[in-house]
Amino acid sequence: EAQVTQNPRYLITVxxxxxxVTCSQNMNHEYMSWYRQDPGLGLRQIYYSMNVEVTDKGDVxxxxxxxxxxxxxxxxxxxxxSPNQTSLYFCASSLGTGGYNSPLHFGNGxxxxxx
Amino acid sequence: ILNVEQSPQSLHVQEGDSTNFTCSFPSSxxxxxxxxxxxxxxxxxxxxxxxxxxxxxxxxxxxxxLNTKEGYSYLYIKGSQPEDSATYLCASLMNRDDKIIFGKxxxxxxxx
Numbered sequence: 220e221a222q223v224t225q226n227p228r229y230l231i232t233v234x235x236x237x238x239x240v241t242c243s244q245n246m247n248h249e250y251m252s253w254y255r256q257d258p259g260l261g262l263r264q265i266y267y268s269m270n271v272e273v274t275d276k277g278d279v280x281x282x283x284x285x286x287x288x289x290x291x292x293x294x295x296x297x298x299x300x301s302p303n304q305t306s307l308y309f310c311a312s313s314l315g316t317g318g319y320n321s322p323l324h325f326g327n328g329x330x331x332x333x334x
Numbered sequence: 335i336l337n338v339e340q341s342p343q344s345l346h347v348q349e350g351d352s353t354n355f356t357c358s359f360p361s362s363x364x365x366x367x368x369x370x371x372x373x374x375x376x377x378x379x380x381x382x383x384x385x386x387x388x389x390x391x392x393x394x395x396x397x398x399x400l401n402t403k404e405g406y407s408y409l410y411i412k413g414s415q416p417e418d419s420a421t422y423l424c425a426s427l428m429n430r431d432d433k434i435i436f437g438k439x440x441x442x443x444x445x446x
Contacts, residue, residue: 252434254436259438260438261423261436261437261438261439262423262425262436264435264436267433275433277433278433278435309377320366320383320385321383322368322370322380322383323368323370323378323380323425324380325377325378325379327377328377
């Protein structure tokens with residue numbers, strides 16, 4: 220089954236403890252992206268990647284890192300999480316670069332709480 | 335930063351009635367517009383990808399139109415059903431290799 224898999228679904232952690240949220244897609248998609256969803260703010264893009272070894276900042280990249288060493292994986296790294304990073308995170312991928320004529324396929328989301 | 339606006343924020347519609355809502359985006363450098371349907375506790379799912387001025391797309395009772403010259407898109411739902419209750423998101427792409435920017439969504443509630 221074609222899908223975008225995020226792990227974990229839920230995560231509670233403490234300030235400063237490094238964490239990684241994994242994202243993997245099995246559709247051979249070039250484009251991958253991370254979003255965070257906060258009440259009243261909509262989906263905001265954190266980082267995106269148009270292909271292997273190519274990553275770019277979205278609108279809210281501060282406090283996050285990503286890597287794209289393989290086409291299928293796009294992990295989101297929080298080196299030193301802070302409470303303002305408590306949010307619902309979505310990974311998404313699409314076939315075409317930049318999404319032209321190709322919609323985003325979303326993972327199931329990761330609800331992160333930083334205390 | 336590209337600003338994508340959706341209105342209204344929230345909408346209550348009687349079951350069986352038809353409804354529509356709007357997505358506005360800057361018309362310069364337009365490349366593509368996406369519509370997504372997002373049910374509570376699930377992930378957004380794509381409805382339409384639209385690229386050409388005058389595009390009209392349809393999926394069952396849901397349809398969308400696109401005006402790239404004036405920078406808006408309408409989503410229409412005909413004969414609303416309870417399963418249509420969801421948040422509808424639009425997202426705009428200005429250039430081929432650019433960010434996909436989402437609006438805040440229209441939350442649709444279908445009243446039985």
